[in-house]
Amino acid sequence: xxxxxxxxxxxxxxxxxxxxxxxxxxxxxxxxxxxxxxxxxxxxxxxxxxxxxxxxxxxxxxxxxxxxxxxxxxxxxxxxxxxxxxxxxxxxxxxxxxxxxxxxxxxxxxxxxxxxxxxxxxxxxxxxxxxxxxxxxxxxxxxxxxxxxxxxxxxxxxxxxxxxxxxxxxxxxxxxxxxxxxxxxxxxxxxxxxxxxxxxxxxxxxxxxxxxxxxxxxxxxxxxxxxxxxxxxxxxxxxxxxxxxxxxxxxxxxxxxxxxxxxxxxxxxxxxxxxxxxxxxxxxxxxxxxxxxxxxxxxxxxxxxxxxxxxxxxxxxxxxxxxxxxxxxxxxxxxxxxxxxxxxxxxxxxxxxxxxxxxxxxxxxxxxxxxxxxxxxxxxxxxxxxxxxxxxxxxxxxxxxxxxxxxxxxxxxxxxxxxxxx
Amino acid sequence: xxxxxxxxxxxxxxxxxxxxxxxxxxxxxxxxxxxxxxxxxxxxxxxxxxxxxxxxxxxxxxxxxxxxxxxxxxxxxxxxxxxxxx
Amino acid sequence: xxxxxxxxxxxxxxxxxxxxxxxxxxxxxxxxxxxxxxxxxxxxxxxxxxxxxxxxxxxxxxxxxxxxxxxxxxxxxxxxxxxxxxxxxxxxxxxxxxxxxxxxxxxxxxxxxxxxxxxxxxxxxxxxxxxxxxxxxxxxxxxxxxxxxxxxxxxxxxxxxxxxxxxxxxxxxxxxxxxxxxxxxxxxxxxxxxxxxxxxxxxxxxxxxxxxxxxxxxxxxxxxxxxxxxxxxxxxxxxxxxxxxxxxxxxxxxxxxxxxxxxxxxxxxxxxxxxxxxxxxxxxxxxxxxxxxxxxxxxxxxxxxxxxxxxxxxxxxxxxxxxxxxxxxxxxxxxxxxxxxxxxxxxxxxxxxxxxxxxxxxxxxxxxxxxxxxxxxxxxxxxxxxxxxxxxxxxxxxxxxxxxxxxxxxxxxxx
Numbered sequence: 052x053x054x055x056x057x058x059x060x061x062x063x064x065x066x067x068x069x070x071x072x073x074x075x076x077x078x079x080x081x082x083x084x085x086x087x088x089x090x091x092x093x094x095x096x097x098x099x100x101x102x103x104x105x106x107x108x109x110x111x112x113x114x115x116x117x118x119x120x121x122x123x124x125x126x127x128x129x130x131x132x133x134x135x136x137x138x139x140x141x142x143x144x145x146x147x148x149x150x151x152x153x154x155x156x157x158x159x160x161x162x163x164x165x166x167x168x169x170x171x172x173x174x175x176x177x178x179x180x181x182x183x184x185x186x187x188x189x190x191x192x193x194x195x196x197x198x199x200x201x202x203x204x205x206x207x208x209x210x211x212x213x214x215x216x217x218x219x220x221x222x223x224x225x226x227x228x229x230x231x232x233x234x235x236x237x238x239x240x241x242x243x244x245x246x247x248x249x250x251x252x253x254x255x256x257x258x259x260x261x262x263x264x265x266x267x268x269x270x271x272x273x274x275x276x277x278x279x280x281x282x283x284x285x286x287x288x289x290x291x292x293x294x295x296x297x298x299x300x301x302x303x304x305x306x307x308x309x310x311x312x313x314x315x316x317x318x319x320x321x322x323x324x325x326x327x328x329x330x331x332x333x334x335x336x337x338x339x340x341x342x343x344x345x346x347x348x349x350x351x352x353x354x355x356x357x358x359x360x361x362x363x364x365x366x367x368x369x370x371x372x373x374x375x376x377x378x379x380x381x382x383x384x385x386x387x388x389x390x391x392x393x394x395x396x397x398x399x400x401x402x403x404x405x406x407x408x409x410x411x412x413x414x415x416x417x418x419x420x421x422x423x424x425x426x427x428x429x430x431x432x433x434x435x436x437x438x439x440x441x442x443x444x445x446x447x448x449x450x451x452x453x454x455x456x457x458x459x460x461x462x463x464x465x466x467x468x469x470x471x472x473x
Numbered sequence: 474x475x476x477x478x479x480x481x482x483x484x485x486x487x488x489x490x491x492x493x494x495x496x497x498x499x500x501x502x503x504x505x506x507x508x509x510x511x512x513x514x515x516x517x518x519x520x521x522x523x524x525x526x527x528x529x530x531x532x533x534x535x536x537x538x539x540x541x542x543x544x545x546x547x548x549x550x551x552x553x554x555x556x557x558x559x
Numbered sequence: 560x561x562x563x564x565x566x567x568x569x570x571x572x573x574x575x576x577x578x579x580x581x582x583x584x585x586x587x588x589x590x591x592x593x594x595x596x597x598x599x600x601x602x603x604x605x606x607x608x609x610x611x612x613x614x615x616x617x618x619x620x621x622x623x624x625x626x627x628x629x630x631x632x633x634x635x636x637x638x639x640x641x642x643x644x645x646x647x648x649x650x651x652x653x654x655x656x657x658x659x660x661x662x663x664x665x666x667x668x669x670x671x672x673x674x675x676x677x678x679x680x681x682x683x684x685x686x687x688x689x690x691x692x693x694x695x696x697x698x699x700x701x702x703x704x705x706x707x708x709x710x711x712x713x714x715x716x717x718x719x720x721x722x723x724x725x726x727x728x729x730x731x732x733x734x735x736x737x738x739x740x741x742x743x744x745x746x747x748x749x750x751x752x753x754x755x756x757x758x759x760x761x762x763x764x765x766x767x768x769x770x771x772x773x774x775x776x777x778x779x780x781x782x783x784x785x786x787x788x789x790x791x792x793x794x795x796x797x798x799x800x801x802x803x804x805x806x807x808x809x810x811x812x813x814x815x816x817x818x819x820x821x822x823x824x825x826x827x828x829x830x831x832x833x834x835x836x837x838x839x840x841x842x843x844x845x846x847x848x849x850x851x852x853x854x855x856x857x858x859x860x861x862x863x864x865x866x867x868x869x870x871x872x873x874x875x876x877x878x879x880x881x882x883x884x885x886x887x888x889x890x891x892x893x894x895x896x897x898x899x900x901x902x903x904x905x906x907x908x909x910x911x912x913x914x915x916x917x918x919x920x921x922x923x924x925x926x927x928x929x930x931x932x933x934x935x936x937x938x939x940x941x942x943x944x945x946x947x948x949x950x951x952x953x954x955x956x957x958x959x960x961x962x963x964x965x966x967x968x969x970x971x972x973x974x
Contacts, residue, residue, distance in 0.1 A: 095690050149825060160724070165760075170686055172763055173683065176685065176687030179679070179759060180604035180605070181760050183763040186766070188767050190763065190767055193764065194671075194761070194765060195671045197724050197956060201726070201959050204959070205829070210826050210827060210838065212732075212825070213824070214732055214824075216722065217703035217724040218704050225721065232739065253690065254682055254697070256690075257693040259698060260691075262517060262520055262695045263520065320717050320719060321665070321712075323714070323715045326632070326699040326712065328516065335717055456699055456702070458708050458712060459704070459720055489627075493626070493630055493631035494628055513628055517696065518628075521694055
């Protein structure tokens with residue numbers, strides 16, 4: 052028996068402003084939050100730009116202990132989860148804690164903290180036999196990303212299934228998907244679901260430099276992230292978190308919660324092709340899209356908006372265009388498809404959840420966020436990418452898709468509560 | 474800065490080191506127009522080879538060196554850069 | 560579809576790369592004989608660290624099982640996972656080539672710490688020499704999804720692919736994740752976990768765990784359920800299973816080794832071990848319920864056996880809470896005391912041992928443990944013959960997750 056799964060709360064920490072309102076303002080105004088890196092000195096790197104969060108943990112209600120010791124990505128998640136839970140109106144103390152789960156994604160977890168302490172124990176990269184005495188005694192909290200879900204579960208009293216999901220750049224979509232399954236199949240009634248990453252650090256920037264995946268447009272950071280534009284030359288690193296409160300539909304109704312939308316379906320497949328490369332056909336992503344439509348018993352022509360992965364690499368944007376055309380057929384040309392990475396950058400594991408949050412907000416406001424910086428069409432990317440300006444539109448069914456290193460291809464379908472056909 | 478030309482012997486060693494593909498130097502020489510992809514060397518492997526050469530010789534190779542299709546193309550590109558000292 | 564019987568997820572292949580064996584057979588031989596292989600850590604650059612004892616995978620030659628082009632771009636943790644996957648696929652008779660329908664086979668792994676040794680090497684290049692010395696494989700070798708991605712690519716598996724990082728208990732969560740994918744219609748899932756936490760910087764990262772044993776004598780370092788319990792000893796390696804739709808397995812004439820029957824997962828907070836009693840008991844009840852299994856049907860328990868007195872007590876009490884009077888009768892074992900805890904790999908190794916124990920009708924002993932100070936029937940010294948039809952495997956993570964998995968013997972469950 053499949054239970055219905057509702058979205059009842061949203062929280063976002065994204066570049067351009069903390070909180071759902073600031074996030075939606077940025078998207079609906081088509082502003083970009085990409086800039087020269089300030090979190091460390093990026094001299095010597097090929098890509099020295101990023102979408103950074105101006106984030107003050109103390110101002111967002113984290114106590115000084117957490118502000119000092121918790122990793123940045125965990126602070127993001129704590130603040131986003133706090134906003135989502137408040138927004139949902141859920142009284143976590145009144146819930147059966149064993150029926151509340153947590154499913155949070157992160158691609159690189161505590162690597163920023165790991166790198167920070169590595170420098171200390173290795174005398175600046177000089178020794179293999181590192182000196183443990185220079186390390187933070189709480190370094191173990193950065194060792195495994197399981198700290199993320201554990202920390203948020205602790206904060207909100209969840210005692211049900213608690214897991215961290217780490218499928219590279221689809222982590223956020225997959226974390227939402229795993230939570231969807233957890234509620235749908237009856238293992239929990241409420242799930243705090245989302246993702247967080249804070250990857251703007253020398254090692255992560257350098258590793259994407261090494262494969263030329265990031266944009267080198269250092270002189271014009273505001274316009275560096277150009278998904279689907281023929282001038283695109285790589286993604287712009289981002290950071291942030293988004294968390295949703297997912298709830299069994301009747302559970303939400305019974306407490307009179309506002310239901311933003313339902314999760315209509317989720318699927319993920321591997322492309323079994325290449326750790327970083329994508330085929331030109333988009334077969335596996337298309338298969339994921341098709342599966343979500345099957346689950347919701349929805350005809351492809353009922354899709355009103357596709358929130359693209361749209362990273363802005365040459366390969367990705369063509370791959371994805373092909374995938375959407377394969378699944379939606381001629382309807383693809385009538386379906387707006389935009390990439391918010393043009394504005395908030397690519398925050399690796401977090402972005403999938405941030406994009407699902409954008410979809411929920413798009414449904415709420417009945418507005419499609421644009422693809423900023425889109426100017427020059429690429430003949431191989433010939434869909435409607437909603438250039439530069441947000442667009443009011445009747446939205447009932449919205450897809451969010453993503454691809455990740457390792458070959459992951461995922462899709463999440465969001466539906467208006469009344470839009471369900473079953 | 475070195476002005477030594479990259480040889481098939483060195484390229485074979487780099488292919489082994491960076492891409493994990495074993496190919497004899499004479500096979501590379503005799504089949505220098507066979508695409509890297511047919512040898513099992515992908516774009517990441519070539520990026521590794523390019524990075525290694527740049528670090529070893531202290532010069533920057535042309536921006537798209539890793540997109541060379543064949544060993545012959547790659548050697549041509551690399552050697553024109555190394556010997557002209559751009 | 561909806562009128563059919565629910566699909567059942569069965570184990571058709573077992574692959575192991577462990578400190579005490581580089582195949583399921585050699586692993587079982589060591590486990591059954593209670594051979595302990597904990598020893599002083601020998602990895603370069605680790606000699607001076609205050610963590611002295613671990614379960615190292617030794618004499619493992621990755622190049623005999625994995626092609627060089629994969630080896631150059633992966634960390635040791637993926638080498639173990641890929642090797643174990645190959646062994647499991649061979650065991651299941653699936654071969655290593657892409658299946659006829661590539662979407663019919665998925666890959667799920669659990670990962671605790673990723674490619675730490677590879678990462679340390681690249682960090683050293685970055686900070687010691689400069690960003691241009693960071694190689695192209697850092698972006699795909701260190702992250703937690705590396706093993707799933709590489710196994711999928713190497714064998715052409717396009718089915719649902721996933722990675723859970725929910726701590727040690729994540730190994731059982733991954734198996735449950737795979738079993739659910741099978742119940743939803745995927746033909747088979749290659750699933751498991753392998754870890755490689757014994758590089759210098761990775762070891763530094765673990766030193767803060769309050770549960771870590773720093774006892775320097777290998778046979779005294781990890782002795783759960785005794786008065787001498789002094790914490791746990793880390794290990795590397797792990798296991799990979801093939802979890803398959805029962806009908807598909809029977810159609811292709813493959814032996815059904817076991818059934819993944821039920822799973823439960825809860826959370827009770829990092830290092831609050833007394834509270835894990837309730838969490839573990841609840842996870843056991845959920846798993847039994849999903850399996851349609853009465854407490855009395857459990858023939859053997861593979862304990863989490865953390866080796867922290869408070870945690871050991873909580874586990875013994877959780878068994879009593881969940882299994883009632885049967886808890887005092889059911890044999891309990893913890894073969895991991897002979898090899899250490901391979902984080903997410905640990906409970907998957909225990910599931911492999913449970914499958915083999917049921918097949919051999921033997922409860923393996925708990926190495927290095929003799930003087931049990933809790934009210935459980937812990938099997939020590941030598942294996943105990945018993946007719947084993949149903950096994951319960953328990954796992955807890957250092958960050959607070961609890962999980963239970965019920966596994967049934969294959970031949971008991973033909974329908």
